[in-house]
Amino acid sequence: MNAPETIVFIQQHLIDPEVCIRCNTCEETCPVDAITHDSRNYVVDPAICNGCNACVSPCPTGSIDHWHPVPKAAAYSVEEQLSWDELPPRQEMPVLGEMAEAAPPAADEAPQANAALSPTSPKPPWSAAHPYLNLHTLKKPALATVAGNFRLTAPDAECDIHHLVLDFGTQFFPLLEGQAIGIAPPGVDANGRPHYLRMYSVASPRTGEREGYNNVSLTVKRVTADHEGRPVAGVASSYLCDLRKGDAVQVSGPFGDRFLMPNHPGSNLLMICTGTGSAPMRAMTEHRRRLKEAGRPVDGRLMLFFGARRPQELPYFGPLTKLPPEFIDTSLAFSRVPEQPRRYVQDRLRERGDDVAELLRGDTCIYLCGLKGMETGVLDALAEICAKAGLDWPLLHQRLVDEGRFHVETY
């Protein structure tokens, strides 16, 4: 394997021991039991925390709201954190180079939900629907039934991506596009501890995978190798990909109150994703499509940039190509088609620079979801497009972030 080693970063959730008063509110509140303490400190277990933020507003001190970017492999352990009298200095971030070779998504081992390093809006767009949060916890999960499980990628494709439909029956589990649910595989790990919770963005719109039904769909990629390319079977992804119709699954959530879509007429969506990062984009697109079909068009423009290695590995390739261009303007980028140059989403963005710039001038929300490696490339491309079009990107970027219109979720 000559592939360059991919360093994966996470935003590690830390508690400032100098400000914390050890009141136990966070530990009491945490829906996934990620917070623990000894006689000295309260700390967050990086292997469990899913960044759901349920602990943030109940904290009386503000000590809870610290997020340090660290290489995932060098995340501060619980033991280390328990020994602190103060927070360590923030680490300098190395400049991310060329887009890394597509490493398999770390969904199976990166529970701290969002590893995005570039600025992302701390709130949703103003017209987003109000999300329900944390209705079901790890301790008191909802019990969903598998209503369907299909392979999305071609039979000969190397990667195995599944479309999983879960039905909640009569349980109250409302979800918005962009929100996530948590699933912990049953059983225990090699150390005899229960598996931690994994987060999955829903791929279906608020009205259900099948309209009017209390069900939801997920896009799950079977993990077969770790970040260094060594073969390893992902525990959670294998569990989900192997589920059969009728099986019961324990689900917690809903999670996520930021990566939400605008609801007001005239709002445009610029969606940029790779691989299973397409799940929230599918949900948003389908919501708008159903509105249009019901005669309530929102009149905003949809523009999608979608990257994969080959067409055979692009989830939802078939249905996507059937959507009329006047409804959604789609550009696909493939990086491993034989005899063809490698093309990434940022290359497509540049090609469509004039249209992208026009969208950026308007009432547009931007969503990035997928592999960590695309972040830098996409931001560079957007900056370049703006420079050409005479737009002040740093200013615009900041405004988008401040106004809840720039959302990045990468892993």
Place this chain on the structure above:
Amino acid sequence: MSTINYSDKIPNNVNLSEDRTLQRALEQWQPNYLNWWQDMGPDGSHGYDVYLRTATSTTPDGWAQFGHVKMPDYRWGIFLAQAEADRRVGFGDHQGEAAWQDVPGEHRANLRRIIVTQGDTEPASVEQQRHLGKTAPSMYDLRNLFQVNVEEGRHLWAMVYLLHKHFGRDGREEAEALLERRSGDRDNPRILGAFNEETPDWLAFYMFTYFTDRDGKFQLCALAESAFDPLSRTTRFMLTEEAHHMFVGESGVSRVIQRTCEVMKQTGLEDPAELRRHGVIDLPTVQRYLNFHYSVTIDLFGADQSSNAAIFYSSGLKGRYEEGKRDDDHVLKGSHYKILDVKDGQLVDKEVPMLNALNEVLRDDYIRDSSAGVNRWNKVIEKAGLAFRLGVPHKAFNRHIGSFSGLRVSPDGRVIGEAEWQANVNRWLATEEDRAYVASLMGHVVEPGRYANWIAPPAIGINKQPVNFEYVRFN
């Protein structure tokens, strides 16, 4: 879902509108409460817009909603933590039985007494603190004071709801009496001693919120275990609010210490008299305040041997702190506990039946918790490179309730004579002179971002707001 019904006159998540009698009773009590707030709430503050936290539901995202409101318009209401399905009694003779949704006749008097005693402390502290707004060290601190005050008011509501809902006419009369007693009043004082003491200055306020509100935390934790489910659910939600009060105390004292240490380092001075000339509170004075508030507060846990405590436990009314995390039989008959006793003028260990020593068990848990915070204050001094260390006095020091009352004990735990006490008491407890000095520092600093000279700014603002945010608009 536990969303609060704002169309009701009284915000609540207990379906108040379905119980017309109760609703009418509370609607009659409400104007009396507001009159009490007008008379005894924070002095001169009624027209201010204060950046306050209000609960809109009891789920994590709902109970901390921030915005500027006038305090008399604060949405005081009745919020119970979400019910636990099939909750069982966790201790005592009824262990394993279903938790009670109504008050059993035989426990009515005891439960009422517990609820009234808890409820009485809430308006008492508002009364004790009502003049502090005039001498706030900053707008940030002023806002924190008001937040503490409105939430104590809400805690009164929580207890009054239980009295009205479950104790009939007796309960309604007790609820009225809660608005009639006055902190420090000679004829009609509040029930507990510490709640009739004055809170004359901000150092006393921080010490009070650190030590005395922590007593509240431990009492609430013990009541959250109660077999009487409405009491358990009420106190569980109150605990989430109580945490902010202790934060105000812990960070307040910490900032006083931090500022003093800064001046000590800048000037190289250690002598209290000289430091006072620089307008900061010397560390020995902080220690004397601490000794006073600590000893007065641990009295609140009651006599070290108490048959009432045993009855409350065995009958399931009041558990221990973190009852669920203890791995004994939760019945405690035949268990023993080592308490401190006085024999021939000396302090000695004595084994007693644990059931009778439950006040002492709770007091010891409290002592561990409050000492840990004092050690965090020492970290601030240590970080400044100074040798001084604060500590909590011996638990027999300056006690007025239980077997140590009347006994003279030094802070390091030696039984001493009256002469030695009199010769040293000014080194151990805050003196008139100390209080006069601290009072002389109390100004009225309320411009956004300005802080009085004797206290450091906080490390972080409220709800991610900057420390120079306009937390209070005076209009």
